[in-house]
Amino acid sequence: MKRRTILQFGCAIVAAPLSAEAQQTGKMYRVGIIGAAVPVSDLVGPDPINPLTRTFVHALRALGYVQGKNLVLDIRSAEGRIDRFPEIARELVGLKSDVILSSSNAALKAARDVTQAVPIIMVGGNSPVEEGLVQSLARPGGNITGLTVDAGPELGAKRLELLKEILPKVSRVAVFASKGDLFAQWEQSTRAAATLLGVKLLVAEHGVSEYADALTLITRERPDALLVPEGTANWQNRRLIIEFAATSRLPAVYPWREFAAAGGLMSYGVDLTDLFRRAASYVDRILKGANAAEMPVERPTKFELVINLKTARTLNLTIPPSLLLRADQVIE
Numbered sequence: 001m002k003r004r005t006i007l008q009f010g011c012a013i014v015a016a017p018l019s020a021e022a023q024q025t026g027k028m029y030r031v032g033i034i035g036a037a038v039p040v041s042d043l044v045g046p047d048p049i050n051p052l053t054r055t056f057v058h059a060l061r062a063l064g065y066v067q068g069k070n071l072v073l074d075i076r077s078a079e080g081r082i083d084r085f086p087e088i089a090r091e092l093v094g095l096k097s098d099v100i101l102s103s104s105n106a107a108l109k110a111a112r113d114v115t116q117a118v119p120i121i122m123v124g125g126n127s128p129v130e131e132g133l134v135q136s137l138a139r140p141g142g143n144i145t146g147l148t149v150d151a152g153p154e155l156g157a158k159r160l161e162l163l164k165e166i167l168p169k170v171s172r173v174a175v176f177a178s179k180g181d182l183f184a185q186w187e188q189s190t191r192a193a194a195t196l197l198g199v200k201l202l203v204a205e206h207g208v209s210e211y212a213d214a215l216t217l218i219t220r221e222r223p224d225a226l227l228v229p230e231g232t233a234n235w236q237n238r239r240l241i242i243e244f245a246a247t248s249r250l251p252a253v254y255p256w257r258e259f260a261a262a263g264g265l266m267s268y269g270v271d272l273t274d275l276f277r278r279a280a281s282y283v284d285r286i287l288k289g290a291n292a293a294e295m296p297v298e299r300p301t302k303f304e305l306v307i308n309l310k311t312a313r314t315l316n317l318t319i320p321p322s323l324l325l326r327a328d329q330v331i332e
């Protein structure tokens with residue numbers, strides 16, 4: 001009798017962790033995603049049309065999170081209406097999301113205003129400390145952490161140097177910056193680079209959806225080229241900007257590859273695909289019990305140069321072979 005009791009007790013000890021493991025394996029995690037401008041139809045499914053969301057979903061899958069098995073992705077998008085962010089955030093919190101993810105500062109703030117309990121992951125947020133999203137990059141201190149697109153003030157100067165390589169005689173460059181954009185952070189270094197390169201900058205500021213005055217200014221002043229900084233407004237209206245540059249026959253450098261892929265001459269900036277891939281590891285750590293308040297915000301580590309040769313030919317520009325060799329992608 002005693003031997004059987006000991007045997008049963010031993011089995012119970014062995015079975016306990018196995019049972020816990022089975023429960024853990026059977027858990028269904030919920031990840032809420034707040035899109036800013038992309039249609040929801042491009043964000044859903046096992047292989048989303050949107051390349052950044054697709055990268056994120058595939059990275060989660062590589063970590064063992066599969067939709068329908070142990071993962072539910074609750075995906076919403078404001079589709080350009082930022083006033084919808086609070087409503088979307090409330091809905092995702094109501095759905096008992098284990099973690100919420102977004103690339104928009106406005107969406108991140110809206111989610112934080114709704115909940116201080118649910119961890120929130122930024123993927124490409126800008127100026128997180130200045131915007132009050134986190135206390136510091138090393139120790140966020142609240143329920144927001146993740147990855148920022150902030151890459152230092154030298155990025156604007158680098159884009160100006162690239163324009164100079166393509167247009168050695170360039171003397172006036174318009175900066176198409178929305179008010180409060182990242183340009184404010186790297187304006188000093190860009191102006192310093194402009195002085196060294198013998199270039200004058202024309203800053204054409206615009207509001208979130210107020211482009212008319214800036215476009216009119218650029219048209220009237222007739223600069224030699226266009227420099228487009230990062231910013232949610234510029235991202236959402238990238239086709240308008242690209243079409244304006246094409247109609248005005250303005251060589252332009254943009255912040256992300258999506259601009260060059262859509263017909264822009266050249267882009268140099270943070271590899272957003274890499275950020276979305278890395279965001280999956282943040283979600284994984286949160287789901288395994290990590291505290292967002294103690295997870296450092298990471299800066300970009302990969303940058304990419306994309307050149308659209310078709311657009312260059314349309315503008316009668318010859319891209320230096322040395323620049324083509326340095327490009328991460330050349331669009332024919």
